[in-house]
Amino acid sequence: MPAISVTGLRKAYGHLEAVRGVDFEIGEGEVFGLLGPNGAGKTTTVEILEGYRDRDDGEVSVLGHDPQKPGPDFRQRIGVVLQQSQLWPNLTVRETHAMFAGYYERPRSVDEVIDLVGLAEKRDARVKTLSGGQKRRLDLGIALVGDPDLVFLDEPTTGFDPAARRAAWEMIRSLRSLGKTVLLTTHYLDEAEQLADRVAVLREGRIVRVGTPRELTSSELEVEIRYRRDGEDVLVKTSEPTRVLHELTADAVARGRELERLEVRRPTLEDVYLSLTEEEAE
Amino acid sequence: MSAGTVAVERRGGSRGGLRLFVHQLRGEQLVFWRSREAAFFIFMFPLLLFVLLGSVYSGKIYGVPASRALLAGLIGYGCANTAFAGLAIQLVIRRENAILKRLRATPLPASTYVAALLVSTLIVFVLQTIALFLIGRAFYGTPFPGDPGSLIGAIVVGTAMFAALGVATASVIRSAEGSSAIVNFILLPMAFLSGAFGPTLHYPAFLRAIGDVLPLKYFINLVNAVYLHGETIWSKPEDLIVIVLWGVAGLLVAVFRFRWEPREG
Secondary structure, eight states, X not given: XXXXXXXXXXXXXXXXXXXXXXXXXXXXXXXXXXXXXXXXSHHHHHHHHHTSSOOSEEEEEETTBOTTSXXXXXXXXXXXXXXXXXXXXXXXXXXXXXHHHXXXXXXXXXXXXXXXXXXXXXXXXXXXXXXXXXXXXXXXXXXXXXXXXXXXXXSTTTTOOHHHHHHHHHHXXXXXXXXXXXXXXXXXXXXXXXXXSEEEEEETTEEEEEEOHHHHHHHSSOEEEEEEETTEEEEEEESOHHHHHHXXXXXXXXXXXXXXXXXXXXXXXXXXXXXXXXXXXX | OHHHHHHHHHHTSHHHHHHHHHHHHHHXXXXXXHOHXXXXXXXXXXXXXXXXXXXXXXXXXXXXXXXXXXXXHHHHHHHIIIIIIIHXXXXXXXXXTTHHHHHHTSSOOHHHHHHHHXXXXXXXXXXXXXXXXXXIIIIIOOOOOSOHHHHHXXXXXHHHHHHHHHHHHHHHOOOHXXXXXXXXXXXXXXXXXXXXXXXXXXXXXXXXXXXXXXXXXXHHHHHIIIXXXXXXXXXXXXXXXXXXXXXXXXXXXXXXXXXXXXXOO
C-alpha cells in the first residue's frame, strides 16, 4: 500500500481554485518532492494531507487514513514541519523536545533526536537564543521526536545560508536511511534534485509533470551544443545530440580545425522547471 | 488492523488522557513561570499594587478597614488580569506564532490542551490570591477568609467567566503586536469602574452606569460579600447570575470565532 495516494484532489478558496485536480502516489520510504512557484497549490495540497484543510473533491489516503476524519493513530504516525512556526521562546531545546515527546505513545529518546538534528551543543539553550537555521532544526527535531512513519516538510530550508542548507540536506537524507516516507515542498530546484526520489511539478493547481529528477531532465528538453566559430558563439539545440555532434566534429576534423570552447549541456531540472512553469506566459 | 486500532484506543483512553493532561499542565506551568513578562505583569503586579495602595489607603471602606476592602478589590483585579488579560494575550501570540497550529498536528487533543491551559491559569491565580492574603496579613493585619469554601467557589466561577471572555477576546484580536494594548485598554478602565482599586460611590453617575454592566463589578461584589461581610456564595444569586451570563456570552463568541491558525495568509 502506498504511504500517500491522491486522486482528483480539488480545493477552492472562494473564487480562487488553489488545487484543480491533482493525482499522485508516494510509496513507503520514498522521498517525494512537490515543486512549484508560490501560489501553485503546494501548501494547500500538503495541508489537506496533514489534516488542516478539508478538500472540496477527490480521494485522499494518508497511511490508510482519510486525513479529514483520521483514526486515533493518524497523528501518532505523522511528523510536521510547518513553513513558519515559533515555539515557546523561554523553554530550552531539550524541554521543547520533551514537551512534544510527551504527546506520543512511543517517542524516540529526546537526546538522540537532539543529536540527530545537530543541536547537541544547544541542548540547554533557550529557544529565543537560537539562530534561524537552528530554529528550523528544532522544528525538524520536534517533528521526529514522535518517531513518525511519514514526515511533511514544507519549504524546510527557505531563508537558510548555503552552509545551513547543506546541513539540512544531510538531515533529510538521514530520514531516508531511517526508512521514513518524506513529502517535501520546495521552490528550490537543486533541493528537489538533491533530495527527492521523485518530483511532481505543480503549476496553477495542477501537476504538469511527475518523475525522477533524471527522467524529467532527460525527456523534456533539447540538448544544447555550444562552440565558437570565426569568433562568433554558436548555439545548436537538438533532440539528436549524437548525430549533430558527429556531423560537427567530422566537418571540423575534415577541415583541420578545432571546435573552440565546445560544450554539450544537458538541461538541468531548473531549465525543465522554468519551461514547464512559464509555458502559460506566452 | 482493527485489533491494533482497538488497542490504540484503549491506551489513549482515560488513563492516557489523564497522563496527557498532567504532562500539558506541567508544560504550561513551565512556560508561564519561565516568561519574565508573564511572571511580572500577571503574577507580581497585583501584589505590588496591594503593597503600594495598602500603605496609602486608611480609614474604613464599606464599613471595614480599608486594607481589607482593597484586598477584596485586588482579588477581582487579579482574576481579570490573570484569566482575562493574561490568557487573551498568550492565546493571540500562540495563534499568530503558529504554536496552536503546530500542536494540532500532534496527538494532543484540543480538549486536553484547553483544559490544561485553564487549570494552569487557575493555579496561577490561586497562588496569587494566597500571596495577597499573606501580604495583607504581614503588612496590614488583614484576616484570612472566614469561609474559604465560598471564596474558592467564587474564585473558580470568576476565573471560568474571565477565561471565557479572554478566549473570546483573543479570537477577535487580529495581530500579536496589538494584543497587549487592546487587552489593557479593556482591563484597566474596567478595573477602575468596577471598584477594584477603591469604591466608585463618588464617581459621576454615567461612569457608575458603565461599571454596572461590567462583569468585574459583579465578581468583586461576590468577593466582598464572602470576604468582607461573612456571607456565603449563595447569598448573592443576582451577582452569580450576571457572572454566569457574561461567561456564557464569552463562551459563545469563543466557540464560533476561535481560530487555531494565524490570521494572516
